[in-house]
Amino acid sequence: MQQSRTDILRAYRQMRMIREFEEKLHIENRSGEIAGFTHLYAGQEAIAVGICEHLTDRDYISSTHRGHGHCIAKGCDPRLMMHEIYGRADGLCKGRGGSMHIADIDKGMLGANGIVGGGPPIAVGAALTCLARGDGSVSVSFGGGGSSNQGTVFEAMNMAVVLKLPKIFVFELNGYSEHTGETYMIGSDIVQRTEGFGLPVFQADGFDYFSVHQAMADALEHVRAGKGPCALVAEATRYFGHFEGDPQNYRAKDEVKGLRETRDALLHFRARVTEAGPLDAAELDAIDSEVAAFIEDCVTSAKAGPTPGPEVMLADVYADYQDKP
């Protein structure tokens, strides 16, 4: 698929935004100021961005516990996300959600999810809305390799096939499910298993934005032709632990180091678009520094953000009434 200069710059910027967001969180996390569980997406940027670059606010995605990348790629405001992760009253979810529950319905982002397998059934429901509208919009669920074994995910796949919904199931294989290898817990080949459900599977190299972007284009063509749902499977790695603080005893010491050198989605992108492509390194460097400054500023403003009070705790349980304090 041909992409314009603007497209390419935007994609790079999005990937850099995610990387910077996560690297910064990793550092900030040590200060102890960030509460709760934080699962970082760094290393998998090409997948979220390669997919979401095809989508508009009319399309929907559901995400996972490792959701920052999907949120940013789908258009959530990184500043409001940062405020949310810092638990601020002006965060994207008023500080009630936190890292694992970031959502922005207006952007078609139906939520990160603390429950593995929670998202796909919801995204199938959103696909029903897309079908009813008939405007070519689609619904995409993101999930890891571990999540592919959850009963809710299997049900969602079959349901989407039966109802011929415009739904794309994305599986990001980053090698691990918490402390256990994904290959241990997927009893068969995930591609064949998914195909067995009647879902054509488009495969991509999860380190390569262009590969993912192309696979998503193919997936969209399939879905928009009214042929029903399909899946997209991409391998990748996560640069950090399962959660911030994970000692990663299951991982060989230099596993990530090697991958950072040889399989970095940003380096790969950069090489590709500068060597053969239309951009020069300076343009990308400019994006890098702009994004770095922006994220720095997000963290600064998040740290200074207002803390939520009891009125935030009690609001929005219901649309029409509120619990008594």
Added chain:
Amino acid sequence: MQQSRTDILRAYRQMRMIREFEEKLHIENRSGEIAGFTHLYAGQEAIAVGICEHLTDRDYISSTHRGHGHCIAKGCDPRLMMHEIYGRADGLCKGRGGSMHIADIDKGMLGANGIVGGGPPIAVGAALTCLARGDGSVSVSFGGGGSSNQGTVFEAMNMAVVLKLPKIFVFELNGYSEHTGETYMIGSDIVQRTEGFGLPVFQADGFDYFSVHQAMADALEHVRAGKGPCALVAEATRYFGHFEGDPQNYRAKDEVKGLRETRDALLHFRARVTEAGPLDAAELDAIDSEVAAFIEDCVTSAKAGPTPGPEVMLADVYADYQDKP
């Protein structure tokens, strides 16, 4: 697989027992004396018997809402079952279970189940015990085509593969899931979908005892060779409605009539063992009348059985204490 005269006679007797049990229940049901939901198995006898003839009390099965056939085939006492269905204090479950919850742990029968998809995860657990014992015993779950779409069943299949358990998943395709065709709700081919999980699938003609018996022999060989779990898929039909009282609006008027004439597992068996085989019709006739008399007697004694009192209601919630009345 070669079967002795005794084997064949016993298999026929078991099939006849199920058929007679169900036909009788169907008639008795009209009297209004039988409480609750009753789902009849008539038409599918060859499957339960073809499979369970291979099993002993050390092997386990889990069953479904349509469980009478599996129970009888696995060795539950039909008289105690009848008493249970009539809600008697001396029924197999003291009248607390009813048709949908018949179980007999001593016979390796881990329960009919009111929850579609409830049985397979349990049977996977029993397979863990079989593996630990290392005595070649196996665990079998029965389920309908409709049940194959339940998340718990998918999870159970993957779990059995991951843990390489001696577990056989049986799917009986009787065409319907309540009032809806099974083909409507299985989005793809059930055999391919099951194979996608890494389960070899043995197929059988569910109207033909010998076909099922052979497929189960193959399945057992696979499992006992330590190759992990597998599945057995058999097509059949149910002669009656989904439950007793079902008007069957989804079914063409003469659908069953035709099948009763051309695809009756008992007629087929009879023809095969008398025409080419070692038995003569009189022997089978004798079994038929003996079984008919026995079932008649079961109904008579069930009708006269003791009704359960409050002590039955309050017992056995816990092993070591009892609720206050």
Added chain:
Amino acid sequence: MTVKSVRDALNEALFQEMRRDPSVIVMGEDVSGGAGGSSGSRDAAGGIFGVTKGLITEFGEHRVIDTPISESAIIGLANGAALTGMRPVAELMFADFVGVAMDQIYNQLAKFRYMFGGKAKAPVVVRMSMGAGMNAGAQHSQTIYSMLSAVPGLKVVVPSNPADAKGMLAAAIRDDDPVIFLEHKALYSTKGEVPDGEYIAPLHGANLVQSGKDATVVTLGRMVPFSQKASAKLAEEGITFDLIDLRSTSPIDEELILESLSLTGRLVVVDESNPMCSIASEIAAIAAEKGFSSLRGPVIRVTAPHTPVPFARELERMYVPGPDRIAAAIRKAVKGE
């Protein structure tokens, strides 16, 4: 007003709301039925209890969606559709089946709005049949409302008569919050006057079914007619009571209960559920906490025992609180031991 069964009243509400608002859709197992069957009829079931009968004929299979046996995906379907603008009415057939869909109900549906900062709304109605009375055994006879009323973010309603069945289902569909709509299976054929034409009954607020002087009896669902029977017996003995039909178990109409209690001084709660952490417990607790100064004697809870629902006719009859047990409890509350 026309005399109708609960079943027909519910069906009428669905027709009413689906005609009015194209975003209302229905989904579940056999909500139409017949797909892939040999008779060719697509209205072969209309729901296992007939509540969705006829909908497919008028609204078609894009709005009346038959599903596989995949309850998590059924609720997921409703959840995702609701977040994106539809008003889905999902059917779970038997309330007992919440176990295979619980996460989508209690961790997803109930929490979207709160977790997502108040931006999202999820106007899902989850319809389920519940309760004992058909000898359907331990896995098809539970009440479930206590379990779900405990969950912040869900509204839970339990209509006890045809008028409420119609009016509350319509209100539930129009409500912007998730509503668990529980239909007592032993009441589907109960008849009563139902307002004709468009009719909405408020979701919140209990109903004072009858007034009396000696006690406050709080109850719901099938226990309402049973308590009315008890009332007939007790009237002969000169005992009368306020009979409150809760209608909604979340939120609970505390005001009405406490007001009545302040007049009668005696409280009996009648609940078909198992006793522990039940709605009966909750109401007794409300009385002990906020109505203590009104209480002139111990609160009495009339509930099922702490056992699964047994199958046999005699056992189920003992299990379910009946008019006699209810009358005895009220008598005891009023007259002491």
Added chain:
Amino acid sequence: MTVKSVRDALNEALFQEMRRDPSVIVMGEDVSGGAGGSSGSRDAAGGIFGVTKGLITEFGEHRVIDTPISESAIIGLANGAALTGMRPVAELMFADFVGVAMDQIYNQLAKFRYMFGGKAKAPVVVRMSMGAGMNAGAQHSQTIYSMLSAVPGLKVVVPSNPADAKGMLAAAIRDDDPVIFLEHKALYSTKGEVPDGEYIAPLHGANLVQSGKDATVVTLGRMVPFSQKASAKLAEEGITFDLIDLRSTSPIDEELILESLSLTGRLVVVDESNPMCSIASEIAAIAAEKGFSSLRGPVIRVTAPHTPVPFARELERMYVPGPDRIAAAIRKAVKGE
């Protein structure tokens, strides 16, 4: 006696029981960890909270079973193994995850013995971490015990200290009934004296932690240390109370509660759960029903609000009943408004 953390006490109980009885097996996600990893270590996790650490090394992968993310199948695995002679200890990691395994817990495990005529036994222990305190948000911080205590057939226990953690886990494993074993995630590092060697603590029966004259305070889990803190404050004001650690929420030790109430006349229940249909409600109801004549004032429930568990530090701190709120409630109970 040795001073140990709850985490280590639990770990010790598992070693103790697995050594003693070869039918005890452990299963769950990452109970060992490391399978398919690049480090080659099979004891890479030992449970997300470290409770099953080291088990794989001694007992091997046939008794310490790492599973896929398939909670229904995990509980099914335990259920089927238990029915056929094993004593499985299944781990659900976070109690909030019951939603994806609920049917196997409440319709299967809880009901086997009853439905199957009393022949079956299902000695499954389901271990789960629960509660707020780590800012883990709405789907990783719930308490769950009320929901499960409502289910006949389950025993539900909530140890509050290292000695009970060890003794009750061992007792739960030896018990022939299903036991839901809830570990408060904010207590894992709490230390206390733990008996050395084989140690069993009864599953049933509450514990009178301290005696006083002015009120009965019934509580459990993390609320026990919080109530102790409240006690220190109140002692300065001359207020003392009986502090009862429930230990088990099913069954509930009614006797101890009622006996204490008969002496103090005032009841405060402190429960980290949401208020509706909670253990707090249940105990208030028991008091209103069976302890009414002892009650000299309104029962007070101290609970979380009717909201999901919020994420932010400040919000979670407001959400969880803390020593100050507990002290205020006791003061109010004792001194009136």
